[in-house]
Amino acid sequence: xxxxxxxxxxxxxxxxxxxxxxxxxxxxxxxxxxxxxxxxxxxxxxxxxxxxxxxxxxxxxxxxxxxxxxxxxxxxxxxxxxxxxxxxxxxxxxxxxxxxxxxxxxxxxxxxxxxxxxxxxxxxxxxxxxxxxxxxxxxxxxxxxxxxxxxxxxxxxxxxxxxxxxxxxxxxxxxxxxxxxxxxxxxxxxxxxxxxxxxxxxxxxxxxxxxxxxxxxxxxxxxxxxxxxxxxxxxxxxxxxxxxxxxxxxxxxxxxxxxxxxxxxxxxxxxxxxxxxxxxx
Numbered sequence: 282x283x284x285x286x287x288x289x290x291x292x293x294x295x296x297x298x299x300x301x302x303x304x305x306x307x308x309x310x311x312x313x314x315x316x317x318x319x320x321x322x323x324x325x326x327x328x329x330x331x332x333x334x335x336x337x338x339x340x341x342x343x344x345x346x347x348x349x350x351x352x353x354x355x356x357x358x359x360x361x362x363x364x365x366x367x368x369x370x371x372x373x374x375x376x377x378x379x380x381x382x383x384x385x386x387x388x389x390x391x392x393x394x395x396x397x398x399x400x401x402x403x404x405x406x407x408x409x410x411x412x413x414x415x416x417x418x419x420x421x422x423x424x425x426x427x428x429x430x431x432x433x434x435x436x437x438x439x440x441x442x443x444x445x446x447x448x449x450x451x452x453x454x455x456x457x458x459x460x461x462x463x464x465x466x467x468x469x470x471x472x473x474x475x476x477x478x479x480x481x482x483x484x485x486x487x488x489x490x491x492x493x494x495x496x497x498x499x500x501x502x503x504x505x506x507x508x509x510x511x512x513x514x515x516x517x518x519x520x521x522x523x524x525x526x527x528x529x530x531x532x533x534x535x536x537x538x539x540x541x542x543x544x545x546x547x548x549x550x551x552x553x554x555x556x557x558x559x560x561x562x
């Protein structure tokens with residue numbers, strides 16, 4: 282369903298509301314057929330959702346949001362595929378580690394399988410999509426990535442409801458639910474800023490512009506390739522930094538994450554400071 286909608290948009294540039302209807306339909310199909318969000322992240326304990334209609338609505342909303350987030354960052358060659366591959370590795374390691382350490386006779390896991398598929402697809406696609414790209418994923422590929430990644434995140438909430446993560450010993454219950462959001466924090470931030478920016482101008486949230494995070498990196502002075510690499514490193518910090526909270530003491534992880542973020546902030550802004558220094562001379 283979502284690939285058909287994406288192909289139609291890539292070929293015919295369909296109206297935004299038609300694409301949104303298609304996205305909602307695809308998200309609802311996934312939710313109705315059983316992949317449903319059963320837990321809402323909350324501290325100190327997750328909130329369990331009992332009403333099935335509410336689970337369906339929340340699941341479809343999460344899937345649609347993630348699809349658009351991934352689609353919005355697909356603005357530079359190699360960006361969406363690389364970010365999805367990095368995030369997928371972090372998510373796969375979590376799901377796989379839990380099933381290896383839990384007292385189960387069957388260690389198969391749908392979330393880990395979906396992430397392995399995503400990582401494999403993205404790594405195989407990247408050599409052809411790296412700048413200058415020979416192949417583009419378009420909306421059909423970006424929205425499919427978002428749908429599968431969101432579905433894997435939703436699947437993990439059902440495992441928490443079953444107590445699987447408690448039996449794995451050592452992973453706090455809240456971390457597996459929040460990890461998909463940590464992995465997709467950059468795309469979700471970009472999506473939120475784009476919606477605010479465009480609606481403030483009186484434009485459609487789906488109208489194209491050059492105000493995305495990756496465009497800002499190029500404006501700072503980065504090349505196409507280095508802008509993509511900057512986004513990769515930020516994704517690594519957020520994804521693996523979030524995963525580390527499940528394994529190491531939070532004080533140590535928080536300190537390392539802050540130091541890494543400060544260093545990367547300096548590296549990211551370096552071309553801007555260099556340019557300003559040259560202008561001052």
